[in-house]
Amino acid sequence: MTELLSVENMVVGFEGASRPTIGGISFTLRAGQRLGLIGESGSGKSVTALALMGLLPDTAHLSGSVRLAGRELVGLGDAKMARIRGREMSMVFQEPMTALDPTMRVGRQVAEVVRLHCARTGSGHTRERVCRMLEEVGLPDAERIADSYPFQLSGGQRQRVMVAMALINRPELIICDEPTTALDVTVQARVLDVLDRGLREVGAACLFISHDLAVVSQICDDVIVMYRGQIVEAGPVAVLLDHARHPYTRGLVATARLDEVAPGARLRVIEDFWDASQERR
């Protein structure tokens, strides 16, 4: 199997910080593979995602090697990175409420992603393609949604639009940074479902960042665990979560379990989680 993404000894440090936020991590992602990235807040999950996308703030320093389809991304200029972003690799962010431009109709924002990367598309054709994509992510009333402004849509609808933007150019890699954390539990399941189908349809690989073990086990084949800027454990989801060796991972699993003692829907989620992992075994 060919490697789509290969990260080697990636270090990310911020100005004024005593130790690097990401302390030399390495992992690979095959074409079409889905890799979960879990870890507690501040463990460096989001920074890893931004580093791969080349979207770190000016104050960050990135070193090591990130190869996408054999091409080195570290040190690539903004113009060249921009051509890769949104076409070969795209991203879904955590906060759907603020991730879309409030002053622009969402249809136009999705259409922009198409036009940015293929110059020779007529606007009628683009519109058609945008609406079809919106339907695919579970927005059946695509025409009306496309003509809406973000503030007229719900969080779930906005996140579907974000998923549509990430999928529409059929990239080889999609990075999802806690894409359902900010959503209601019921909406979460549906958006995950849409994401799952979309990834399969496009055949894209996915780096799925989450702290929700249930979600990761539902979406991903493999998982890596980050702790304080280091990868402490990696392996197939089912194996790793049931036979966690690293104390932190065991703690994480246990904590997740304790969390789920809370009343309501989340209880069911943890049950699903155990069922799913047992089936996979």
Next chain:
Amino acid sequence: MRVASTIARELLIFAATLLVTSLIIFMVVNLLPGDVAGTILGPNADASSIAALRTTMGLDRPWPLRYLEWIGGLLTGDAGRSALSGQPVLALIGPKLAVTGWLVTLGMALAIVIAVPVGIAAALRRKHLDGLIWAGLSQLGMAVPAFLAGMLLVVVFAVQLSWLPANGYVRLAEDPGGWARHLVLPVVSLAIVQSAVLVRYVRSAFIDVLGEDYFRTARAVGWRFGSAVLRHGLRNASLQVLTVLGLQLATLFVGAIVIENVFVLPGLGSLLLSSVNQRDLPVVQTIVMIQVALVLVINGVVDLVARLADPRLRAEATEAGA
């Protein structure tokens, strides 16, 4: 229909505000001690001749009557005559308003032309020396009073270099070249101070926008940094700056008096000042009235532009109008 009713409602509010303001202006102006009869006859006039002049001028009639006369005249486009010169008030004000209007609009336009790129540069480069220098210059510019900037410009460009006239005004219709040359220094000195204020707001608006999630999204879908700033930053940032801009413009129509004095421009401010000193009440009332109307109109236009640019406000407006 909704839009039409919204506009109708706004116009009604506008008219009501003007009416209430006119009453306040009239009361305040008429509360000033001394009157024009005293000015005309001089400090040595005896009380009986002043009283006689007041009667001939109609100043002894009850104020509600005089108010109604004034406001009725305004409605029919006749603001009465100057108590001092006998000239129609509007004919007196017209040319002065043109001077102030040119000064303020050109000054603000230049301020925007300077402040937007400088503000953006200061925001983008805020962690570098050049960005800090821009921000520092803006602070400095705000600290310099407009009259000082004006006088410094006069010293350099009029006195030392003799490139431009130090003061005075020529009408545009008379001599366009002379008009332009006379306006350069006042417009520049006004723009320096105003742009310094504006740079601050443009800078902070862009710093906000650069930190917004949608800006990161724009970059993530493949916009290059500069294109993302223009495409998704400019409109959102300008929404923040717009209100400040309207406020500045409105203040300037009243506050340009300082610059007008430095450059001896025959503007609205100078006329207002001399009319107050001479207790030429018809002129004072009407100038203040015009200034109030201008402020209201500017605010209305800013509101309208904000609604056109911001879909959230537009939705609010149609809901309110329904």
